[in-house]
Amino acid sequence: MSNLDQAVLIVTMKEPVTFPTFIDRFCVAAEAFHIPVAIVFNKIDLLADGDIDVLESFASVYQELEYPVIFTSAEKELGFDDLKDLLMDKVSLLSGHSGVGKSTLINKIDNNLSLKTGEISTSHQTGQHTTTFAEMFELEFGGYVVDTPGIRGFGIVDIEREELAGYFPEMRKHLPDCKFYNCLHISEPGCAVKKAIERGEVAETRYNSYLNMYHENEEQYR
Numbered sequence: 341m342s343n344l345d346q347a348v349l350i351v352t353m354k355e356p357v358t359f360p361t362f363i364d365r366f367c368v369a370a371e372a373f374h375i376p377v378a379i380v381f382n383k384i385d386l387l388a389d390g391d392i393d394v395l396e397s398f399a400s401v402y403q404e405l406e407y408p409v410i411f412t413s414a415e416k417e418l419g420f421d422d423l424k425d426l427l428m429d430k431v432s433l434l435s436g437h438s439g440v441g442k443s444t445l446i447n448k449i450d451n452n453l454s455l456k457t458g459e460i461s462t463s464h465q466t467g468q469h470t471t472t473f474a475e476m477f478e479l480e481f482g483g484y485v486v487d488t489p490g491i492r493g494f495g496i497v498d499i500e501r502e503e504l505a506g507y508f509p510e511m512r513k514h515l516p517d518c519k520f521y522n523c524l525h526i527s528e529p530g531c532a533v534k535k536a537i538e539r540g541e542v543a544e545t546r547y548n549s550y551l552n553m554y555h556e557n558e559e560q561y562r
């Protein structure tokens with residue numbers, strides 16, 4: 341087996357909902373392991389025009405971070421050229437919550453494959469954990485994908501509080517400018533990360549994810 345070239349996170353705004361914090365946790369974990377991340381927004385057929393605008397502005401945060409971002413609908417077969425370009429001749433791990441359409445996307449971009457897929461539960465609008473173990477498949481157009489079971493949530497990521505901001509690339513570049521070398525970017529004076537947020541160079545949603553992970557780690561140390 342070859343090494344992994346990239347981790348492709350499949351996310352959906354609806355059925356099921358993928359929250360920004362989840363995306364950022366995934367990005368941080370991948371940064372920690374030095375695995376390149378790409379983000380696929382699937383099920384765009386479920387979105388009304390207004391939702392598409394919201395999605396595009398949300399997705400631009402990740403595009404600015406230079407993560408490849410693509411938009412797909414497995415249902416309507418949209419964005420497949422971009423998806424094939426992303427996966428071609430690479431070894432990719434496909435990841436994301438249950439029900440976002442990981443297995444369906446693989447089936448649809450390679451007609452030789454017929455992985456098991458499952459309906460979304462109508463009561464909870466979530467997937468039903470159809471894929472139960474990770475498995476690698478060769479793609480007819482070149483490359484390999486690893487289909488994986490849906491991630492329920494991340495446990496505590498094993499990163500020291502002092503190092504956490506370093507795994508957010510847009511925060512990382514401001515760290516040398518914080519007044520205190522041990523700044524945690526919470527309420528310290530002269531914090532360069534906070535200033536970057538005010539200038540719009542660090543997205544609020546990303547900083548919220550930082551805080552969320554920071555506080556979770558803090559509880560762990562108590």
Ligand SMILES: Nc1nc2c(ncn2[C@@H]2O[C@H](COP(=O)(O)OP(=O)(O)OP(=O)(O)O)[C@@H](O)[C@H]2O)c(=O)[nH]1
Pocket residue numbers: 382383384385386412413414415416437438439440441442443444445456457458459460467468469470471472488489490491
């Ligand atoms: N409307 C719509 N439905 C989709 C799309 N992609 C997948 N689905 C549906 O979503 C449901 C779940 O798809 P799966 O491919 O089983 O999802 P999964 O991510 O592999 O889920 P797990 O194996 O449980 O982790 C199925 O009913 C698919 O038909 C899409 O782009 N649009």
Ligand SMILES: [Mg+2]
Pocket residue numbers: 442443444456457470471487488489
């Ligand atoms: Mg699956």
Ligand SMILES: [Zn+2]
Pocket residue numbers: 518519523524525526528530531532533534
């Ligand atoms: Zn700071």
